[in-house]
Amino acid sequence: MAQVTVTIDGKAYRMACEEGQEAHLTELASEFDRYVGHLKGQFGEIGDLRITVMAGIMVMDEMAEINRRLAAAEAELAGFREGRDTVLSGVHNREEAVAHAIADLADRLNGITRKLTQRPAPQPQA
Numbered sequence: 001m002a003q004v005t006v007t008i009d010g011k012a013y014r015m016a017c018e019e020g021q022e023a024h025l026t027e028l029a030s031e032f033d034r035y036v037g038h039l040k041g042q043f044g045e046i047g048d049l050r051i052t053v054m055a056g057i058m059v060m061d062e063m064a065e066i067n068r069r070l071a072a073a074e075a076e077l078a079g080f081r082e083g084r085d086t087v088l089s090g091v092h093n094r095e096e097a098v099a100h101a102i103a104d105l106a107d108r109l110n111g112i113t114r115k116l117t118q119r120p121a122p123q124p125q126a
Contacts, residue, residue: 008033009040009048035059 004022005014006029017025035055043051 006030006033009036009051032059 001016002019002022003014003016004025005012006026007013008029013029015025015029032055035058036051039051039054039058043054
């Protein structure tokens with residue numbers, strides 16, 4: 001397990017993470033530190049715990065908004081897929097209808113051809 005030291009609100013925290021995830025953890029901590037810094041800039045020194053809780057709530061609020069947008073995008077995608085499936089089904093049905101119509105036409109043409117080839121040739125009149 002890897003060890004990383006991150007800094008949030010000027011304080012160093014030693015954290016463990018999976019091998020190869022050190023840079024990701026450091027970036028997450030830096031992003032969280034930006035939230036803390038933003039809140040401190042707005043509210044001043046109101047206590048480390050309160051600032052941390054407020055920053056956590058801000059992150060959760062953004063995550064809730066992202067989840068809402070994701071759910072809407074997934075619903076829209078499902079609608080597109082359903083529409084696609086409906087269109088493809090309609091295309092398949094039309095292709096079958098055209099194939100049947102062509103087969104019927106071929107049968108009729110074959111019947112006409114048989115009738116024409118079975119008739120005796122007209123005799124010339126004298």
